[in-house]
Amino acid sequence: MTTMTQTATPHSVRRHRHDSIGDKALRTVRRLPALLTIAFLILITGYPLVWMVINSLKSNSDFLNNPSWALPETWAWENYATAWEVGNLATTITNSVIVTFPSLLLIVVLGTAAGFALEVMVWKGRGGVLLTFLSGIMIPGQIIVLPLFIVFFNLGINGSLLPLIVIYTAGGLPLTVFMMATYFRAIPREIFEAATIDGASILKSFVLIGFPMVRNAVITVAIVQFFLIWNDLLFALIFAGQRRLNTIQVGLLNFSGEYGAINYGPLFAAICITVGGILVLYLFLNQRIIKGLAAGAVKG
Secondary structure, eight states: OOOOOOOOOHHHHHHHHHHHHHHHHHHHHHHHHHHHHHHHHHHHHHHHHHHHHHHHTSOHHHHHHSOTTSOOSSOOTHHHHHHHHHTTHHHHHHHHHHHHHHHHHHHHHHHHHHHHHHHTSOOTTHHHHHHHHHHGGGSOGGGGHHHHHHHHHHHTOTTSSHHHHHHHHHHHHHHHHHHHHHHHHTSOHHHHHHHHHTTOOHHHIIIIIIHHHTHHHHHHHHHHHHHHHHTOOHHHHHHSOSGGGOOHHHHGGGGBOTTSOBOHHHHHHHHHHHHHHHHHHHHHHHHHHHHHHHHTTSOO
């Protein structure tokens, strides 16, 4: 019995090579719309950041007399030192941290526990309680400013950062409870039933099973609430208007002059300092945020 072997001719090798190149070119053409879309999204996302950095290094006359997209005539690095001093950034960033992180801790702990109680536990009236929480989302913050000011004045806690912590915690709970109830809805009930059969109490089921299973969702909710609290101006301006209590957003108003003149270079430098830290935080946690957003999309 003879074995027939077929050797590749130079012509077949060239044809195979041409086919391979053609396939690669075809795949590239098919991916071209997606690549162009990604490039466009990177451009519209990155351009404002580049524009902000460029303008943070300009003098006021350079900013006003030249196109905003042009490079600085003289690189004014001293704008960052001026921004730190004029904007009182050391104090304002510290105050923002003092207000933000206790509020986030209370929102996450109370909101996650409430979402667990409303979705996993079975008790009479939980639907009405959930609707009560949801109604809090529909109340505009502007209409409760005066009642809150009167209450805080009567309690004697004006002139401190405590009113902001109370406001941010109460304001963040409705959305957090709604989101956490949605995430808990995606967890199979059999898991908690098995834990109960094994002798776990409700508290243990929440701490040891429920909370770890929604940790990505907790990080997502915390990031959402972080941006809402960190970027707030209305309540911070009203309840922490004293210079020693200014948060970062109120501190940025220090760059406006007596007659509305704005020192643009230091202002953009101050924004770069504050945005830079938030951007690093987001880049560090972006994968967990994406996982958290997808966690409640399907029911497990």
